[in-house]
Amino acid sequence: MQWVQLVVLGLLLGGVYAMMASGLTLLFGVMRVVNLAHAAFILLAAYLTYALFENVAMDPMISLVITMPLMFGLGVALYLILFPRLENSPRYVEMTVLLTFGLALIVEGMLTFVFTGIFRSVRPEYSSTAINLGEIFMPTSQFYASTISFGLLIVLWAILRFTKTGTAIRATMQNRSAAQIVGVNVRRVSAISFGIGMALAGAAGSLLSFMFPFFPARHWQWVALLLALIVLGGMGSIKGAVIGALLLAIASAFVTDLVGPTWSPITFYLTLFLILMLKPEGLFGAKVRL
Amino acid sequence: MALLEVDDVVAGYGAGPDILNGVTVTIEEGSSYCIVGPNGAGKSTLLRAIAGFLKPRAGEVRLDGVSMNGSRPDQMLAAGVCFVPQDASLFPGMSVKENLVMGGYLIEDRSLLQERLENVYEAFPVLAERKSQHAGTLSGGEQQMVTLGRALMIEPRMVMIDEPSLGLAPMIADQIFEKITGFKDLGITVVLVEQNAVKGLETVDWGFVLDLGSLEFDGPADGILADPRIRDLYLGKAMTPREGA
Numbered sequence: 001m002q003w004v005q006l007v008v009l010g011l012l013l014g015g016v017y018a019m020m021a022s023g024l025t026l027l028f029g030v031m032r033v034v035n036l037a038h039a040a041f042i043l044l045a046a047y048l049t050y051a052l053f054e055n056v057a058m059d060p061m062i063s064l065v066i067t068m069p070l071m072f073g074l075g076v077a078l079y080l081i082l083f084p085r086l087e088n089s090p091r092y093v094e095m096t097v098l099l100t101f102g103l104a105l106i107v108e109g110m111l112t113f114v115f116t117g118i119f120r121s122v123r124p125e126y127s128s129t130a131i132n133l134g135e136i137f138m139p140t141s142q143f144y145a146s147t148i149s150f151g152l153l154i155v156l157w158a159i160l161r162f163t164k165t166g167t168a169i170r171a172t173m174q175n176r177s178a179a180q181i182v183g184v185n186v187r188r189v190s191a192i193s194f195g196i197g198m199a200l201a202g203a204a205g206s207l208l209s210f211m212f213p214f215f216p217a218r219h220w221q222w223v224a225l226l227l228a229l230i231v232l233g234g235m236g237s238i239k240g241a242v243i244g245a246l247l248l249a250i251a252s253a254f255v256t257d258l259v260g261p262t263w264s265p266i267t268f269y270l271t272l273f274l275i276l277m278l279k280p281e282g283l284f285g286a287k288v289r290l
Numbered sequence: 291m292a293l294l295e296v297d298d299v300v301a302g303y304g305a306g307p308d309i310l311n312g313v314t315v316t317i318e319e320g321s322s323y324c325i326v327g328p329n330g331a332g333k334s335t336l337l338r339a340i341a342g343f344l345k346p347r348a349g350e351v352r353l354d355g356v357s358m359n360g361s362r363p364d365q366m367l368a369a370g371v372c373f374v375p376q377d378a379s380l381f382p383g384m385s386v387k388e389n390l391v392m393g394g395y396l397i398e399d400r401s402l403l404q405e406r407l408e409n410v411y412e413a414f415p416v417l418a419e420r421k422s423q424h425a426g427t428l429s430g431g432e433q434q435m436v437t438l439g440r441a442l443m444i445e446p447r448m449v450m451i452d453e454p455s456l457g458l459a460p461m462i463a464d465q466i467f468e469k470i471t472g473f474k475d476l477g478i479t480v481v482l483v484e485q486n487a488v489k490g491l492e493t494v495d496w497g498f499v500l501d502l503g504s505l506e507f508d509g510p511a512d513g514i515l516a517d518p519r520i521r522d523l524y525l526g527k528a529m530t531p532r533e534g535a
Contacts, residue, residue, distance in 0.1 A: 088304050171381055171392055178379040180343070182440065183367040183396040 006257055008136055010250030015146030016207055018245035019153055020222075021229040022238050023200035029173035029236030030193040031083070033096045037103035038201055039222035044107050045071055045205025046122075046214055047115055053122045053209075060122050060210045061144060067202035075198030078103070079191045104219065111216040121213040145207040152203055153242060156196070160238070169193055173236055225265070228272040234285025244283060291355055293319040293448060293479055294340065294371070299349035301339045309335040311503035312349065317448065322480040324490040324511060327500035333483040334376065336500065337450045341373035342366040368396055370447030374437050376456055376483075382426030386417055386436055389425050393440030403443075410439045413472060431462035438469050448479040455486055467493050491515050 024038045045067040052058040052066065086095045121127075126140040160166040171179040172189045180186050208214065229248055233240025252267040275282060294317040301310040309332045317323060325333045338344040340351055342363040351358045353369055363373070380389050390410055394403045411418035416432065417439050425436055434454060441449050454470060455463035463486070470493055473480050484490025491497050497514040499507040507520060514520055 090304050167392075168395070171384075171395075174381040174383050175379060177375065177377075178381055178392075180363045181367075181373060181375065181379050182392045183364040183444070185362060185364045187362075 002257070003254075005136055006253045007250055008138060009142075010253035011246060012138060012142040012146045013253070014246035014249030015149040015153075016142075016204060016211070017225075017229060017249050018242040019149040019200055020204040021226050021233070021241040021245045022153060022156060023197035023204070024226050025230040025233065025236055025238055025241040026169075026173075026193055026200075027197045028230065029238070030169060030176075031096075031190050032093065032176075033083075033100065034227070035197070036097065036100040036223055037107060038100075038197070039219035039226060040104040040107040041071065041074075041198055041201040042205040042208060042222065043111060043214060043216065043219045045202040046209040047111055047120070047205075049206040049209040050115075050120050050122050053124070059124055060206050061148065064148070064203050064206045067206045068199045071202030071205075072195040072199040075195040076191045078198075079194035083190070083194075084187065104223070108216045108219065115216065117215055117217070119213045119215050122209040124210055127210045141210050145211055148203070148207060152200065156200070156238070159196075165189070165192060221265075225268050228268040231272055231282055232275050234282030237282070237284040240282055240284030292316045293354065295350075295352040295355075296336070296340060297350045297352065299336075299339055299351060300347045301335060301344050302347065303335075303344070308347065309503055310339060310346075313500070313503065313505055314349075315498055315505060315508065317479060317481060319447070319479055320477055321496055322474045322482070322494040323496045323498060324482040324484055324487075324494040325498045325500055326484065326487040326490060326514075327506075331500040332503040333500055334452050335503075337373060337375075337452055337481070337483060340366075341371060341450060343373070364396070367444065367446070372441045372444055372446035372449045374441050374449065374451040374454070376453035380425040380433055380436055380440075382424070384425060385422050386425055386428070387421040389436050390417070390421075390440050390443055393443030396444060406443050406445065410442050413442060414439045414469070431458050431465065434458065434466055435469070438466070438473075442473070442476075445476075446478060448481065449473055450481040450483075452483045453485055454482065455484065455489065463489065488515065 020038070020042060024035060027033050027035050027038075048067055048070070049060045049063045052063045053060055082099060083096075086092055086099065089095050126144065129140045131138045131140055131143055160170055168179065168184045168189045169192070171182070171184055172186055172193075176186060179189070229244045230241050232248060233242070233244030248268055248271060251271070252264045255267045256264040296313055296315045296317075298312045298314050299310055300308050300312055302308045313332070313336055315336075325336065327333055335344065339346055342358070342361045342365065346359060353371065358366065358369070361369070366373075381392060384392065387407070390407055391403065394406055397403045397406065411421070414435055416435055420428065420432065425433065428436065438451075438454075441451075451470065454466050458466065467489060470480060470482065480494065482490050482494060491511040491514055494511050497509060497511045498505060499514065499520060507514070
């Protein structure tokens, strides 16, 4: 039953990866922006969670209530301040890459200044316990984190499916100019999407804070991994990001077990190369656009 | 009062040169118009400037005498000005019905939305047949039908259609022009941009001849069609009827 154990471990990590990747792919789908600062903002939320835990002993899962709205507001503000002036730039894609790269450096620099470069981690009681279901072993922290992540993904799905704003977001993802034609205020939709993506990054930061130790430059590693996930799923496809995240997390659990933990990160990058060579549009990406 | 006045409008894209060099046109409610002229004359740019996709660098677009400068596309649509661009502007992953419902995005009242949907199915029976098909799998002519049907959802005061016959077989194009005449019969003001100038001018009441970003001539459509000078100067080959047309 070893493989069941590996699939469970993969799904536990995959749930959190899926939530992080959804935020990133949502931004790409709506705005055609690859947010290189996505993982830096995840770390920002992780440090915020750390500060709340150390100073007022707030449980990291409770601090989601603070990090999510805060990051939503930060996302909307950053979008409205920084992006409208790039909208008509003939070098839009290049400019947004530079902009988000710059944002990542700024966040990393600020975190290093405030928290220094050493490893930090949040250690609530459940960070060192495990749940045993018969033969199956689950680290409690990962079980909590993935349960919350799947819950938030369902909320995201419901917002996109059943609200008017969600309909506008989906329409903008499919065809931005058509959305404008039918009366969608795409700037408002972009600002809200940026906010939602950042709120998911906030949630991810709070959850990661008690799953892994972190230091300010850690985000480069994370964002590379997230890019592999969303390229596999197809850029701009939330369904693809979720399925890609789960597949790769399970694959990496198997690689860890069969080859060794040092080889686990290469699962992501190897898949990235293979996808780019064999099926560049990813599993659920649009090959042709209308 | 005129429905829409374009007053000495100058416009262009990004940091690029002026495409419109001071265009002045007047659109009366209930009439239909066709803008003709050589490639690069600024026909599509004029429609985009009116629809709020492009901010005029100078001059003014007025609706019912009120300046609309600085209005976003969604605000222009809410004011009754609907734009149908030339690239098939559908949602490829949505069904025909979902595309039509998106056309009524600004309508809050659900029963009104349903009523409009029925009206569109009545005017475009082919869309009722295809309502659950994904828009991305339709033929070019059917896609154009969806964009026209979608424009009807909002029952605009004025609809601007860019190159409706582009890439369509003459027979299909004729069906599209028939639907456009239908808009006129509903009392909706129609402004066309059409490469096939003969067909376009035959469909409408009034013609605008645009060249190098300014209005060279305007008059009754049949007058323009009959005027050999305009044909030679501005319309060139576009005026030669296509085979079978």
